[in-house]
Amino acid sequence: MSAHLPGPVMVAAGCGGTGRELEPYAGPDGLAGLDLVTRSITLDARPGGPGPRVVEVPGGLVNAVGLPNPGLEHFLATELPWLVRAGARVHVSIAGATMGEYADLARRLSRAPGVAGLEVNVGAPDEVGAGLFEVREPYHSASVIAAVRREFPTDRPVLAKLRPDVSRIVEGARSCHEAGATAIVVGNAVPAAFPDGRAGGLSGPAIAPVALRCVAEVHRALPDVPTIGCGGVHDLRSANAYLDAGASAVQVGTALLHDPTTVARLRAALSPRPDARPEETR
Amino acid sequence: MADERGPVHSSLHPSVHVDGEVVATKRVGGYRHLTLTAPGVPERFRAGNFVAVTVAGHVARRALWVHRVRASSAFGPTLDVVVEARGSGTEWLAAQPVGARIAITGPLGRPFALPKDAVSCLLVGEGYAAAPLFPLAERLRERGCAVSLVVSARDEAHLLSALEARRSARSVTVLTADGSVGQRGTVADHVEDLVRRSDADVVYAAGPHSVLRSAAAAAERAGAWSQVAVETPTPCGTGLCHGCPLPVVGEDGVERVVRACAEGPVVRGDRIRWDALPDALGHAQ
Ligand code: FES
Numbered sequence: 001m002s003a004h005l006p007g008p009v010m011v012a013a014g015c016g017g018t019g020r021e022l023e024p025y026a027g028p029d030g031l032a033g034l035d036l037v038t039r040s041i042t043l044d045a046r047p048g049g050p051g052p053r054v055v056e057v058p059g060g061l062v063n064a065v066g067l068p069n070p071g072l073e074h075f076l077a078t079e080l081p082w083l084v085r086a087g088a089r090v091h092v093s094i095a096g097a098t099m100g101e102y103a104d105l106a107r108r109l110s111r112a113p114g115v116a117g118l119e120v121n122v123g124a125p126d127e128v129g130a131g132l133f134e135v136r137e138p139y140h141s142a143s144v145i146a147a148v149r150r151e152f153p154t155d156r157p158v159l160a161k162l163r164p165d166v167s168r169i170v171e172g173a174r175s176c177h178e179a180g181a182t183a184i185v186v187g188n189a190v191p192a193a194f195p196d197g198r199a200g201g202l203s204g205p206a207i208a209p210v211a212l213r214c215v216a217e218v219h220r221a222l223p224d225v226p227t228i229g230c231g232g233v234h235d236l237r238s239a240n241a242y243l244d245a246g247a248s249a250v251q252v253g254t255a256l257l258h259d260p261t262t263v264a265r266l267r268a269a270l271s272p273r274p275d276a277r278p279e280e281t282r
Numbered sequence: 283m284a285d286e287r288g289p290v291h292s293s294l295h296p297s298v299h300v301d302g303e304v305v306a307t308k309r310v311g312g313y314r315h316l317t318l319t320a321p322g323v324p325e326r327f328r329a330g331n332f333v334a335v336t337v338a339g340h341v342a343r344r345a346l347w348v349h350r351v352r353a354s355s356a357f358g359p360t361l362d363v364v365v366e367a368r369g370s371g372t373e374w375l376a377a378q379p380v381g382a383r384i385a386i387t388g389p390l391g392r393p394f395a396l397p398k399d400a401v402s403c404l405l406v407g408e409g410y411a412a413a414p415l416f417p418l419a420e421r422l423r424e425r426g427c428a429v430s431l432v433v434s435a436r437d438e439a440h441l442l443s444a445l446e447a448r449r450s451a452r453s454v455t456v457l458t459a460d461g462s463v464g465q466r467g468t469v470a471d472h473v474e475d476l477v478r479r480s481d482a483d484v485v486y487a488a489g490p491h492s493v494l495r496s497a498a499a500a501a502e503r504a505g506a507w508s509q510v511a512v513e514t515p516t517p518c519g520t521g522l523c524h525g526c527p528l529p530v531v532g533e534d535g536v537e538r539v540v541r542a543c544a545e546g547p548v549v550r551g552d553r554i555r556w557d558a559l560p561d562a563l564g565h566a567q
Contacts, residue, residue, distance in 0.1 A: 261299045
C-alpha cells in the first residue's frame with residue numbers, strides 16, 4: 001500500500017467548521033496544502049442535538065453535538081468543492097448507521113474529485129454518535145474499515161479514528177490496520193457526562209495524557225502501524241509529545257475553539273523547512 | 283428594504299484574531315465597561331457583530347457585545363465592550379486592568395441589516411445585551427431614520443447607558459422591572475404600545491430571548507420587520523464547533539438548526555422557532 005500519509009499537522013474532525021470559518025485564521029497560505037479532516041458526514045443530513053451541546057469543564061469541553069452535517073449529497077455539491085478550490089487536502093470523516101452506509105459513503109467519495117482520503121469515525125462515544133453503527137468491539141470496527149477499504153482506492157489513505165480506550169486500544173488498532181486502515185488516529189472524545197448527568201464526550205487538554213498513553217501503547221506493540229495523535233494538542237510541546245511517542249502526525253481539534261490560529265502556528269513551527277526555527281507557540 | 287430584510291445572506295466578512303490591550307476600564311452600575319484595542323477589529327465592525335475573547339485557563343471562549351467603536355482615539359481605533367461578571371470567565375475579564383493583553387477574535391457574526399430608506403425604527407434592548415443597539419442607532423441616524431430607543435433592565439444598576447443614547451435617538455424610553463427609574467414594567471408589558479406609538483417600520487431587539495420574542499411578535503402584529511440579536515452560549519464564537527444551535531425556519535419554509543454565531547447572531551425575528559429555543563439556555567459564563 002503506498003498511500004501518502006497526511007501530516008504532520010491536521011485539522012481534527014468536527015473542529016474546522018465547513019472550512020470556510022477556519023480560512024481567515026489559517027495563516028498566509030490559507031487552507032492550501034493543509035490536511036483537513038471534515039466534520040463527520042452521514043448519508044442523510046443530521047440536524048445535530050439540542051442545546052446546550054458543548055459545556056466547558058476544567059481542562060476541556062464536554063460535547064454532545066450530534067454530528068450535525070448536511071448529508072453526503074449537499075456536502076459533495078457545496079462544502080467539498082469549496083475546500084478543494086481552497087487547496088485543502090480533504091480527508092472526509094464518515095459515519096454510518098450500517099456497514100452498507102459506510103461502504104456507500106466510501107464508494108461515492110472515491111469518485112468525488114479532490115478527496116485526498118477518508119477518516120472512518122469508529123470511536124465516537126456511543127451516545128454522542130447516536131444512531132451510528134455499533135463499533136465497540138474491535139472486530140466491528142475492523143469490518144467497517146474493511147468495507148470502506150474495498151470501496152476506496154488503495155493509493156489514498158483510509159484513517160481509522162479510535163477512541164482512546166487504554167484497555168483495548170492495541171487490539172482495536174491491530175484489527176483496523178489488518179482490515180486495511182492506512183493509519184490509526186488515536187483520540188476521539190472520551191465518554192463523559194455533562195454536569196447534569198447527560199452523556200457526552202470529553203475533549204481538550206484533559207484527555208491528552210490518556211490519548212498519549214494510547215499512542216505510546218500502539219507504537220510499542222505495533223511499531224509499523226502509523227499512528228496519528230489527537231487530544232489536547234495546542235502548542236508545540238503538546239504536539240511534540242505525540243511525535244516523540246511515535247506518532248507520525250497530530251490532529252488539532254478543541255484548541256481551535258480556544259484559538260482559531262492554532263493550526264497556523266503549529267504548521268509554521270513544525271514545517272520541515274530547514275531554516276524554520278521551532279518556536280514555542282502558546 | 284425588501285432585499286435587505288433577510289437575516290442570512292450578508293456575506294461572511296474576514297475576521298481577525300489579534301492581541302488586544304485593555305486601555306480603559308470602569309465600573310458602571312452592575313457592569314464593567316472595557317475599552318480595548320484590537321488591530322483590525324474596529325475597522326471591520328458593523329453593528330450587531332460581536333467579538334470573542336480567549337480567557338486564560340479556560341478552553342471555551344467568551345463572546346462579548348460591542349457597545350461602541352471609536353475610529354480614532356489616543357490609542358488608535360478602539361472598541362468598548364460591556365461585561366457582566368457571572369462566572370469565572372467573565373469575572374476574569376471584568377478584573378483585567380489597564381495594560382492587560384487579551385486575545386480577541388472579531389468582528390464575528392452577521393450584523394443588523396440596515397434599511398435602504400429613512401424609515402422609522404424602534405430599538406428594544408434589555409440589560410448588557412442591549413449594547414449592540416447603540417452603534418446601530420448611530421448608523422440608523424446617519425441614514426436619516428427616526429430612531430426610538432427602549433432600554434430596559436431589572437433595576438437601575440443594570441440599565442445600559444440610557445443617557446448616552448439620547449444623542450442618537452429621537453426618543454428614549456426607560457423601563458425597569460422594579461420601577462427604580464423610568465416606567466415600571468417589562469418589555470413584554472410595553473412593547474405593543476411602543477411599536478404603535480413609534481409607528482415603527484422595523485423593530486430591532488437585543489436582550490434575553492423573552493425580550494426578543496415579544497418584540498418580534500409585536501412587530502409581526504404591526505406589520506413591521508424585525509431583526510433580533512440572539513444571545514446563546516458560544517463556546518468558540520467562530521462557527522467551528524457547531525455548539526450554538528439556533529432553531530429557525532429558512533426562507534424556503536423548512537425548519538432547520540443553524541449556528542447562532544455564524545448564521546446569527548442577528549436574524550429575522552419571524553424566522554426563529556421560539557418554542558424550540560428555551561429562554562433559560564444555560565448561559566455558561
Ligand atoms: S460557538 Fe462554535 S460554532 Fe458557534
